Amino acid sequence: MPYHSPVGEFRFILGQVVPLAPLAATERFAEATPDMVEAILEGAGRMCDEVLAPLARAGDRTPARLENGVVRSSPGFKEGFAAIAEGGWVAVAASADFGGMGLPQTLNMVVNDMMSGACLPLQLNALLTQGQIEALEHHASDEIKALYLPKLISGEWSGTMNLTEPQAGSDVGALRSKAEPLGDGTYAISGQKIFITWGDSDLTANVCHLVLARLPDGAPGTRGISLFMVPKFLPDASGDPGVANSLKVVSLEHKLGLHGSPTCVMAYEAAKGWLVGEPHKGMAAMFTMMNNARLAVGVQGVGVAEAAYQKALEYAGERNQMGPIINHADVRRMLATMKAEVFAARAIALACAVALDLGRATGEADWAARAALLTPIAKAYGTDVGMNVSETCVQVHGGMGYIEETGAAQFYRDVRVTAIYEGTNGIQAMDLVGRKMMDSGEAAFRLLQEVEDNAEAARALVPQLAGDVWAAAETLREATELLLAQGMEDRFAGAVPYLRAFARVLGAHYHLRAAVAEGGTGPRTALAAVYIRRLLPQYAAALAEAREGGEGLFALSPEDLAL
Incomplete structure (x- = not known):
């Protein structure tokens, strides 16, 4: 089974879990109609499946090379990028004034998710070009805009x-x-x-x-x-x-x-x-590009995780060891965990994108603050999921996963750097507990209140799942209050587990919304139960670590660590 773009997942999430409809109701994004969204999903999905996905193995086996000072790309990459450019996929969110579609970043992130799953090395070229377009739109002179933006948006230049x-x-x-x-x-x-x-x-x-x-x-x-x-x-x-x-x-x-x-x-x-x-003022201009890239890198992690999950699912159905291994409990556990993690990370990333778009469309500060809060979570959690799901893909394959010819290991090798570039995940966590809490936690508390309100509304339909989510959100609220009372060094020492706890609670929130949208019974509810009952409890251990602060860490001197 080759990679298949998860178009149905996007339809469901943008329709029922993180609705896109409020964006289409704004003047700025009025063109993001259901018909337009469907055209984007179908067109980008077809291009990813038919053109980009077949290039992924060629890029791994025949790397880009430097010849006489010029980089020569992997086989098929030139034609693949031409398909991206000709389809307008570089230009989804770019300004219509210079030839872009002017659509929401949310739809751009959907396309990037699919391109990342199909062929991450090639998607990176389009991603960086998109980031540069946004930086120039916001900061460049009119002369630079007029010269460079049409060429970048068309894909003539990168x-x-x-x-x-x-x-x-x-x-x-x-x-x-x-x-x-x-x-x-x-x-x-x-x-x-x-x-x-x-x-x-x-x-x-x-x-x-x-x-x-x-x-x-x-x-x-x-x-x-x-x-x-x-x-x-x-x-x-x-x-x-x-x-x-x-x-x-x-x-x-x-x-x-x-x-x-x-x-x-x-x-x-x-x-x-x-x-x-x-x-x-270069850092302010560059941060426009970097913030775009941070969300997009989280989406890269999700896209690769999707591809690795599909690979593992295919193998588990075909491999016989006392029957198909998909029927073994531990393999079923791995697959269910992979699928649940991908859904949660994708929903968080799309929620971040929708908040970003609503902030731009309405000018409301609360939406901008939510997008800022969610960006480090989406980046760190999305790339953690990319790594973890890709590693599990190797495990599902057993010994064959360690053999390069199967292609299972490539997902992990390709996605590993996403937790490092555009600000390491540790830096994302410090950003969350530092800069993103400079509002005394208001944006975080508003989001947690929404999680609790959603859980309260879900109690009549899925009481146990709703109760677990409400309790986790309330505990995270209390932990956030304690965090705000800590000095910055203690915050930083516990930043990574705090971010992971926040991501766990948000993932549960979106899984709960999916279960409710389904009516409380069916495969999405069963998947929500996997996440909420098996994965959500990890938030408590993460918060226990976060509360420890830095004292115990710095009790170990560099000399002690060298023993």
Whole structure:
């Protein structure tokens, strides 16, 4: 059974669990009608199943390579990206003013979910281009918008983001890249960047780099960083790729997975660039791109988890060991857990996307605050689910899962990095308990109240499941109050288990909504029972760890840890 886009799941979630209808009721997203949604689901699903999914193994077996300073893509990737571009799938949420569809980010995330499950290495190119489009829409000058956005939106050109340097990973303020004014409104960009996904390719006519660098009068740290557009080829008078810019790919990283996605070391040698946004405000502009990417990376985890689950389900039905192994209790446990986790993570990601869209469409601060709160949860939980489900896929395959020819291990190798890039999951957790709690927890408490209200309403239909969800939400509320009373070091020490507890409760909430939508009996209710009775109780252990704070951790000195 090859990968099959879960179109039916999206119909159900967007219809019954995280409704899309309120978005279509706004003036901004009035075109997101049921007919339009169905066209997006069917069209993107067909492209993913028929064009992208067959490329996944080729990308793993025949990696991108560097030849004479130019990256050559894996077999079929050029045609695959052309299908993405020609279908308009880069442009789902892009502004209609420059050729985009102008549809909600929610639908864009649906498409990204399916593309990630079909061929994550190729989806990364489209994802980074989408992030660059959003950053330019919000921060670039009219001249840059007019030149670059139509090309990026059409898929003629692709985009990257350049943050990381050898000495500056999560500590972006430690970067050394410099930008010297040339006196004509342009700048000479010099420095080295590492871990640049799709830093070069033969898929598009030009590769457009957003590069963080420091102006001569830039203050130390992140407050002195500016953002620049630095294209591979300098646009000529007609806006077409002209002479080569002074930048190059030094090398490609040899990675655990994602072999079809080239990860480049880039060198900028007085390359010509244009300022994007205000001087010294580059981090604000780049965060527009990064926040888009953080939600999308969580969606990547969900997409790969979906593909790994489908692979495991197929194998379990075919493999006979005293009968089909799908009939063995432990295999059934693994499959049910995988399916329940994928549903929960997908619903959380889509809830985040809907909140983001409603915030933009209505201007209401509460929706923006909810999207901000859910973003680190969606990113961390989605990628954790991607890793865990992919690892379980190997386990379902038994010894054959460890053999590369089966393809089971590729899911884990490809998805593993998603918990690291765009801010590690530990950083996401610290963001949740730090910046996202600067409102004294108001956004979190509003969301937990909604969970409790939903559980109360569900008691008449599924009393035990509803009662368990209500109790978990109330306990999480109390834990959040204790968290807010802690110092920041103690918060950070317990941040990861706190985020996992929050994700568990939200996953249960959406499973409960699914059970109610089904009428309290049927396969979705049975799946909700698996999640709520077997997985939800993990929240209590996670909160117990979170409450411990940092004291016990720092009682162990570096010398103690070395023993």
